[in-house]
Amino acid sequence: MIPASEVVALSRLQFAMTALYHFLFVPLTLGLSVIIAIMETVYVMTGREIWRRMTQYWGILFGINFAMGVATGITMEFQFGTNWSYYSQYVGDIFGAPLAIEGLMAFFMEATFVGLFFFGWERLSRVQHMVCTWLLALGTNLSALWILVANGWMNNPVGAQFNFETMRMEITSFYDVFFNPVAQAKFVHTISAGYVTGAVFVLAISAYFLLRGRNIGFAKRSMTVAASFGLAAALSVVVLGDESGYAANSVQHMKIATMEAMWHTEKAPAPITVVGIPDEKAQKTHYAFEVPYVLGLIATRSFTEQLPGIDELVKQQEARIKRGQKAYAALTKLQKDPKNEALRAEFKRLEKDLGYGLLLKRYTENVVDATPAQIKQAAREAKPRVGPMFWSFRIMVACGFYFIFLFITAFYLTSRRRLDTRWFLTMAFLSLPLPWVAAEFGWIVAEYGRQPWLVEGMLPTFLGTSSLSATQVWLSLIAFVLFYSTLAVVEVYLMVKYIRKGPDGLLLEVKE
Amino acid sequence: MMPIPIDYEVLRVLWWFLLGVLLIGFAITDGFDLGILTLLPIIGKTDEERRIMLNTIGPVWEGNQVWFILGGGAIFAAWPMIYAVSFSGFYLAMLVVLLALILRPVGFKYRSKVKSPTWRTTWDILLFIGGVVPALIFGVALGNVLQGVPFQLDTSLRIFYTGTFWQLLNPFAIGCGLVSVFMLTMHGGVYLACKTEGPLRARAARASEIAALIYVVLFVGIGYFITHLDGYMFAQPVVHDGVSNPLNKKVIVEAGAWLTNFALYPWLWSLPILAVVSALLTVVTVAVRSKWAFIPSSIVQFTTIATLGVSMFPFILPSSSNPSMSLTVWDASSSQTTLFIMLIATVIFMPIILLYTSWVYRILRGKITADFLKEQGDSAY
Numbered sequence: 061m062i063p064a065s066e067v068v069a070l071s072r073l074q075f076a077m078t079a080l081y082h083f084l085f086v087p088l089t090l091g092l093s094v095i096i097a098i099m100e101t102v103y104v105m106t107g108r109e110i111w112r113r114m115t116q117y118w119g120i121l122f123g124i125n126f127a128m129g130v131a132t133g134i135t136m137e138f139q140f141g142t143n144w145s146y147y148s149q150y151v152g153d154i155f156g157a158p159l160a161i162e163g164l165m166a167f168f169m170e171a172t173f174v175g176l177f178f179f180g181w182e183r184l185s186r187v188q189h190m191v192c193t194w195l196l197a198l199g200t201n202l203s204a205l206w207i208l209v210a211n212g213w214m215n216n217p218v219g220a221q222f223n224f225e226t227m228r229m230e231i232t233s234f235y236d237v238f239f240n241p242v243a244q245a246k247f248v249h250t251i252s253a254g255y256v257t258g259a260v261f262v263l264a265i266s267a268y269f270l271l272r273g274r275n276i277g278f279a280k281r282s283m284t285v286a287a288s289f290g291l292a293a294a295l296s297v298v299v300l301g302d303e304s305g306y307a308a309n310s311v312q313h314m315k316i317a318t319m320e321a322m323w324h325t326e327k328a329p330a331p332i333t334v335v336g337i338p339d340e341k342a343q344k345t346h347y348a349f350e351v352p353y354v355l356g357l358i359a360t361r362s363f364t365e366q367l368p369g370i371d372e373l374v375k376q377q378e379a380r381i382k383r384g385q386k387a388y389a390a391l392t393k394l395q396k397d398p399k400n401e402a403l404r405a406e407f408k409r410l411e412k413d414l415g416y417g418l419l420l421k422r423y424t425e426n427v428v429d430a431t432p433a434q435i436k437q438a439a440r441e442a443k444p445r446v447g448p449m450f451w452s453f454r455i456m457v458a459c460g461f462y463f464i465f466l467f468i469t470a471f472y473l474t475s476r477r478r479l480d481t482r483w484f485l486t487m488a489f490l491s492l493p494l495p496w497v498a499a500e501f502g503w504i505v506a507e508y509g510r511q512p513w514l515v516e517g518m519l520p521t522f523l524g525t526s527s528l529s530a531t532q533v534w535l536s537l538i539a540f541v542l543f544y545s546t547l548a549v550v551e552v553y554l555m556v557k558y559i560r561k562g563p564d565g566l567l568l569e570v571k572e
Numbered sequence: 573m574m575p576i577p578i579d580y581e582v583l584r585v586l587w588w589f590l591l592g593v594l595l596i597g598f599a600i601t602d603g604f605d606l607g608i609l610t611l612l613p614i615i616g617k618t619d620e621e622r623r624i625m626l627n628t629i630g631p632v633w634e635g636n637q638v639w640f641i642l643g644g645g646a647i648f649a650a651w652p653m654i655y656a657v658s659f660s661g662f663y664l665a666m667l668v669v670l671l672a673l674i675l676r677p678v679g680f681k682y683r684s685k686v687k688s689p690t691w692r693t694t695w696d697i698l699l700f701i702g703g704v705v706p707a708l709i710f711g712v713a714l715g716n717v718l719q720g721v722p723f724q725l726d727t728s729l730r731i732f733y734t735g736t737f738w739q740l741l742n743p744f745a746i747g748c749g750l751v752s753v754f755m756l757t758m759h760g761g762v763y764l765a766c767k768t769e770g771p772l773r774a775r776a777a778r779a780s781e782i783a784a785l786i787y788v789v790l791f792v793g794i795g796y797f798i799t800h801l802d803g804y805m806f807a808q809p810v811v812h813d814g815v816s817n818p819l820n821k822k823v824i825v826e827a828g829a830w831l832t833n834f835a836l837y838p839w840l841w842s843l844p845i846l847a848v849v850s851a852l853l854t855v856v857t858v859a860v861r862s863k864w865a866f867i868p869s870s871i872v873q874f875t876t877i878a879t880l881g882v883s884m885f886p887f888i889l890p891s892s893s894n895p896s897m898s899l900t901v902w903d904a905s906s907s908q909t910t911l912f913i914m915l916i917a918t919v920i921f922m923p924i925i926l927l928y929t930s931w932v933y934r935i936l937r938g939k940i941t942a943d944f945l946k947e948q949g950d951s952a953y
Binding site (some may be wrong): 123124126127128130131132133134135137138140141142143145146148149151152153154155156157159160161162163164165167168169171172173174175176178179180182183184223225226227228230231232234395526527528532535536539543547550551554557558 | 630631632633634635637638641642644645646648649650652653655656657658659660663664666667670671673674676677678680681682685686727728729730731732733815816817906907909910913914917918921922925928929932935936947948952
């Protein structure tokens, strides 16, 4: 029996909502923790009070954000079990390990030293306190590493194999899971994005102080840190994002094809469609503005390698679904007669397409008797919609290039000591929401782009949910919406309050 | 692939044991956070006293909470089926725990950031909920596990939970929930008595004593019920290193079966006895030697959880709908490779965690007073 489509839709909605919400806090935590650690290092090296005040002030804003990140992170860890229990049991053998190691290696460190960061100023020597701050930053970054190892595996399930006796995926090589190229590319891309977020945050709020003529020395120094750190991060986020695209291309052709609205296979090297209006029905992009060669070069790093278009990928999927149907039939026989060596060999030969066979469950309970029409339909529908992919990707990339421009300007003005340029300060302040826009759309490209798969090629999303009633999921969804909205109001209220107060309005004295 | 140097059977027992260690770590550390939040509106008479209470745990609760998060991660990695059944089966209960737990980080951080009394009282109530509700529901959940959980599996190992939310709140389970609440309140009182002075300290010690005595009565009462409760046992011997598929065995239900292990190994009785003795020792010491009282109070956490664990071993999540589908140590674990990798990770990182955690507690030693709050300025909660 497969879960009702309403439960699947609601569970997906709830996951997307809570993940996107959680991801509002994560990038800032990642970036700000490192920026604060840099500021404190300057304090320890120079001994100048203003750098300690900077550390503490940005630290308070960090704390308000960190609390929400932790709170909403618990939801994520619970949710695999509560709403995606079939997924949990199907891949827990692989997916659970990085999550648990994240706790052991990273989150424990981060959560323990965050306490000393706030409460340790008077109890620790300067160097000791600085070490705690760096450990906090290290913890948050390692945390991202392990989460993305887990997530990278969903996008590129290496180092694992289906075991028919336990009816789940099991690990074959932990080394492969950890050094998964997709995971590594995602990790560097994501933390760079976090650093950009932290840098834009510091830049924008410092600009606000300068525009108001408050905390001049404080704001200028903060901006200097943000400008250089942000420039390095903005460059790497684009370069490494490109790397991420390259890694994705070797395993997730459909993600690339939908993101680029490549309806048909193009002659190598393929052109890139900069803008246009993708039309799902007509399978073409209207008013497309194309630049020749670029996409082929980015995605394949070659002049001759062809990029498959959506129509060709659908054909490939159809063939795999047919083989998957056979794999499913072999598995059913094997379950009844598990000792039979011939059946084992037969299943072994077909098992890599089992996931494609499972796609048919959405159209017919018994995979084996799916009609050719159903197979065609399954192949056609096994992709994300082009519109959201195409636009999300473009918005993210546009933000990425804008950040490079923003930080080059900031860097230039810093080195010329002209940080009081008003048009720049206004621009910097208005840029505040953009890193979040980029991060959220980036999440959509990565995770919506994986559909219809929960685990690429292995487990379709609609099979992964728990056997819950729609009422239960409605209830939790409504509870999350209400609860999270209230928290968002409180969080924004406090952030604004503390930003308005500014370092001049707060008690940041330390007796030594 | 390289051969794994530890037997599957041994790894499974080790991970059953480590699951206990994580639960106990959670109860001993985050347990006093939950206990103190439960006591917050009861013994904190003024805003200043409540701030002192919050700041006793302010710097450490976040680290303590990781025991819980790590526990979740470890169950996911080492016992995926148990993670899947318990989290999806207890769906609404989990939602309530989750929302209550989310109140804590924001409550701590946000409560004292605004001066208005209405704002602060609101957060005090929410923080109280964030303490008492998880404490209660954890106990209620374990109470339901002891009675068996209504779930079944199909041949593809998809889980079907057949109970309701209200069914979880049966008298026995609520009794277990109260054991948990009073156990953690006792523990919170002890920690508070260590970290505060004057009338607040006296009230904390008093609350701890009362909670400990109620705990003893409830623990013994629940224990007596368990001797008559339907327990689970294998109908025939099972292999200990077989595949992790819970559909390959026969299980029978029998009143009093949860005492089988105690009958086989009578020395196990020392666990519940030690729980009662330690609770009484806590009562005697908390007011006069608070720091010493932390030891028996922690032993109570350990022995209570251990008593539950050994009485059910090798069962972890029995199924009341179809007992033969119960999840046990021998058929609900991860693969041998995963258990081994996770063991290595634990052996490396657990000592490091204990090391820096104890260093942090040492740095933060000493009493929290009104003067301390003034010194901390805007950094304090």
